[in-house]
Amino acid sequence: QQQVKQSPQSLIVQKGGISIINCAYENTAFDYFPWYQQFPGKGPALLIAIRPDVSEKKEGRFTISFNKSAKQFSLHIMDSQPGDSATYFCAAIGSARQLTFGSGTQLTVLP
């Protein structure tokens, strides 16, 4: 049973556009929501993370929006660049203190 559902599976965006990746969770015990970025041939790397007591967190061009009542959170990449092309994973941590990952979104930013 997948506890974190991620969409879309793949996304193509023009350079300068906004990339939006969505995740939804079921377990209300989750209390920390990181996003990971993975380039081909590399392991996932932490990109940005949010706690459920805030609705938005911004770091440079990357923003997480969090809707606790809807149990949804999303990653927005502003002014998307070809170098942002990678696979993005949302994740959640709950009382068991283990990461539960979404299925990933393969982002391609066209030059």
Added chain:
Amino acid sequence: ETGVTQTPRHLVMGMTNKKSLKCEQHLGHNAMYWYKQSAKKPLELMFVYNFKEQTENNSVPSRFSPECPNSSHLFLHLHTLQPEDSALYLCASSQAGDRAGNTIYFGEGSWLTVV
């Protein structure tokens, strides 16, 4: 360089072979993990070690056998694998307890192909 080093990066093995994957972390962490990454599937947690003690075995078949001799090293011993075990195996580390805010650092993975 993430501070988590995995070897070998690529491994091809037959179904009757015995091989091992090695992971070493240079971050001073005391929790280490094995994850499996297959195409179009979520990252799957396999094993967790906290302070060298196994605290999680996520229903992993016995043909995968982990070993954690100390807080810096983690092995995954492989024996009589199946072709469906072909995947990227990722090692990771963090501070023990994986509390919210503790970052998990991943290695670059070992690509395993079972023929």
